[in-house]
Amino acid sequence: MNIMEERGVIVECKGSVAVIRAQRTSSCDSCSSKKTCSSGSSSDMLIEAANGIGARAGDHVVFTVGGGSVLKAGVVLYLVPVLFFIGGIVLGQLAGKSVFIGLNPDLVSGVFGVVFLVIAFFGIKLYGKILEKSGAYRPQILRVV
Structure with missing residues (x-):
């Protein structure tokens, strides 16, 4: 499975889930699942991620996205x-x-x-x-x- 590391900023925390604002990167272009990822025409994406480390709103974080999952x-x-x-x-x-x-x-x-x-x-x-x-x-x- 193709696992990508991306960076973003947490905009909201909902319990153990954080909403991250991330920008499309060059790894999005090379991802085998890019056609199934729909985040609109904007370069920003809002992604819900498991927040097992207790990060808070405003924190800059590194998160993983499994390309095979998409x-x-x-x-x-x-x-x-x-x-x-x-x-x-x-x-x-x-x-x-x-x-x-x-x-x-x-x-x-x-x-x-x-x-x-x-x-x-x-x-x-x-x-x-x-x-x-x-x-x-x-x-x-x-x-x-």
Whole structure:
């Protein structure tokens, strides 16, 4: 996994989590996950990081960002819904021809696709809450500089 060290300033502390304002750096350009990182067109990013060292607002810190984590999150957010949608369409075609006889198979297919897409989004939301509690994808503050 590609781990990057970045620098930033803590703008807010919320318990064991700190909000860091960091600037895009050259390591962002070489990161394999740069296309999945959306921080807008601004050169500043706001990042929530685990504050295990007790840094306070205004502190300049060094934190780690796992590049692979961003890539995995991108796969979950983009690929899973597409796969569920396509799976729903295929199952809808099969069900439209065998179970829902008399209905247009394309209509059944479309409904199945949308239902499966909604299920995927609810599943991703639940998965995100589980990951948020575990802190598995959250950057870590290493030290105050």
